[in-house]
Amino acid sequence: MTATSQPLTRARPAVPPATLAQAVLWTIVVVNLLVLWTLFAMSDGGKNTILTIAKFFGMHVALIMMFQLLLISRLPWLDRRIGMDRLTVWHRWTGFTLLWFVVAHATFIVLGYATLDGDPPWRTFFALASVPDTLFGMSAATIIVVVAVASVRYARRKISYETWHAIHFLLYAALLLGLIHQFLEPATYQSTTWSTVYWWTLWALVLTALAMGRFVLPLYRNMYHQFRVAAVVPESDNVVSVHVTGRNMDKFPGHAGQFMIWRFLGHNRWWQANPFSLSAAPNGRTLRLTAKAVGKTSAGLRHVPVGTRVFAEGPYGAFTAMHRNSDATLLIAGGVGITPIRSLLEECGGNIVVLYRAATPADAVLWQELQALAQARGARLHLLTGRTGAGNPPNTPFEPPNLLHLVPDIVHRDVFVCGPPAMTNAVLQTLRALRVPKRQIHHEKFGFA
Numbered sequence: 001m002t003a004t005s006q007p008l009t010r011a012r013p014a015v016p017p018a019t020l021a022q023a024v025l026w027t028i029v030v031v032n033l034l035v036l037w038t039l040f041a042m043s044d045g046g047k048n049t050i051l052t053i054a055k056f057f058g059m060h061v062a063l064i065m066m067f068q069l070l071l072i073s074r075l076p077w078l079d080r081r082i083g084m085d086r087l088t089v090w091h092r093w094t095g096f097t098l099l100w101f102v103v104a105h106a107t108f109i110v111l112g113y114a115t116l117d118g119d120p121p122w123r124t125f126f127a128l129a130s131v132p133d134t135l136f137g138m139s140a141a142t143i144i145v146v147v148a149v150a151s152v153r154y155a156r157r158k159i160s161y162e163t164w165h166a167i168h169f170l171l172y173a174a175l176l177l178g179l180i181h182q183f184l185e186p187a188t189y190q191s192t193t194w195s196t197v198y199w200w201t202l203w204a205l206v207l208t209a210l211a212m213g214r215f216v217l218p219l220y221r222n223m224y225h226q227f228r229v230a231a232v233v234p235e236s237d238n239v240v241s242v243h244v245t246g247r248n249m250d251k252f253p254g255h256a257g258q259f260m261i262w263r264f265l266g267h268n269r270w271w272q273a274n275p276f277s278l279s280a281a282p283n284g285r286t287l288r289l290t291a292k293a294v295g296k297t298s299a300g301l302r303h304v305p306v307g308t309r310v311f312a313e314g315p316y317g318a319f320t321a322m323h324r325n326s327d328a329t330l331l332i333a334g335g336v337g338i339t340p341i342r343s344l345l346e347e348c349g350g351n352i353v354v355l356y357r358a359a360t361p362a363d364a365v366l367w368q369e370l371q372a373l374a375q376a377r378g379a380r381l382h383l384l385t386g387r388t389g390a391g392n393p394p395n396t397p398f399e400p401p402n403l404l405h406l407v408p409d410i411v412h413r414d415v416f417v418c419g420p421p422a423m424t425n426a427v428l429q430t431l432r433a434l435r436v437p438k439r440q441i442h443h444e445k446f447g448f449a
């Protein structure tokens with residue numbers, strides 16, 4: 001057993017970890033909405049009905065923004081239970097909700113004052129823009145609109161990950177401007193001492209969570225471990241493993257199936273960071289990632305010199321043995337999706353079946369170590385090769401009857417899937433058709449929202 005691995009048969013928590021974390025998040029949302037609505041009901045309202053509506057939307061804008069920040073704060077407790085992929089999906093949808101509330105708040109403010117002063121809305125708009133308090137709010141709203149436009153699917157496909165990420169960083173400016181706007185505008189949450197204390201405590205908690213998860217913890221962890229490249233091992237023409245070592249590695253809190261966001265200092269620019277899964281369970285001495293050459297960074301990894309300093313954020317992700325519901329596990333990998341599956345095979349106990357999909361046997365990287373591990377664990381290992389749909393009958397290993405034939409007791413197993421999006425989607429569809437309970441299905445898509 002590795003330094004951080006779990007016992008082979010473990011007691012299951014009464015409440016599944018993901019359910020518990022979701023319940024905590026929902027409680028936070030519902031309780032704060034109730035407090036907000038109570039404050040609103042007790043307040044005097046606006047100078048006319050339209051401004052009262054504007055105020056209602058404005059209060060929600062701030063609350064949604066706080067929730068947004070909490071979702072991407074990368075707090076380990078949340079991340080290990082819900083997973084960064086799901087948290088970023090929720091962050092994305094909360095972001096679009098924020099956009100509509102911002103638009104509603106701004107529109108009702110302009111219409112409200114236009115009605116009050118008997119001016120056309122465009123004149124009111126420019127009059128409001130000349131008041132510093134509102135100008136801060138308007139600037140924050142403009143940034144939120146720009147970021148939302150850059151995040152719609154069409155735009156995301158057109159711009160590079162780095163450009164989109166840089167635009168997203170503007171949200172920190174929106175946050176600052178929004179905070180100043182709230183501070184200067186006498187709003188419902190500043191109507192009593194109690195409400196003022198509640199509001200700013202809420203902000204303090206959210207900003208602390210963000211600072212801890214995004215900055216303090218990664219900085220601390222990198223200073224503590226001082227990661228550096230220990231070895232670079234080509235696995236095939238286009239796949240390479242990088243072994244990383246450092247200080248106090250026995251205290252590293254990662255688990256098989258998790259990933260880290262890696263920066264190889266000097267290899268790429270400091271703002272370029274790439275997520276790669278741990279392709280071996282942390283063993284108290286080294287970490288290992290295995291990367292397929294896709295773009296410049298991943299292709300260049302085979303030339304990274306031994307000794308290169310590494311700045312790695314994480315470990316992140318909920319694709320771990322912690323989420324198993326039974327001791328029988330099915331691990332399904334496609335292509336380089338073998339990386340977290342390989343490490344899960346090391347850490348999972350109990351009855352294990354592994355299905356590894358690769359175009360040809362030569363494409364099945366890490367195959368020999370998988371065989372050795374499977375033997376040591378008493379796991380059943382299948383390599384599924386060939387082009388999907390080719391031959392007669394067609395080669396379709398993940399069609400429901402074929403998968404059931406390979407793993408007849410699939411419905412009683414936890415199933416972990418990681419592979420190219422098309423394969424992962426096909427497997428997920430089959431699992432639904434075979435009525436594998438949703439709570440037993442876990443997948444990693446190698447992509448965020």
Ligand SMILES: Cc1cc2nc3c(=O)[nH]c(=O)nc-3n(C[C@H](O)[C@H](O)[C@H](O)COP(=O)(O)OP(=O)(O)OC[C@H]3O[C@@H](n4cnc5c(N)ncnc54)[C@H](O)[C@@H]3O)c2cc1C
Pocket residue numbers: 161259273274275276277278290291292293294295296297298299336339340445446447448
């Ligand atoms: C959770 C997770 C785990 C992963 N694990 C592995 C693994 O074990 N092995 C492996 O080979 N690949 C893995 N990937 C995919 C890997 O991150 C990309 O192939 C790699 O980042 C490509 O970078 P590049 O600079 O070489 O190529 P580029 O051409 O720059 O990037 C290709 C695409 O990769 C994605 N990408 C690049 N940088 C990032 C980033 N910082 N965050 C999110 N997406 C990014 C973008 O969609 C981009 O369009 C994983 C991805 C995720 C999200």
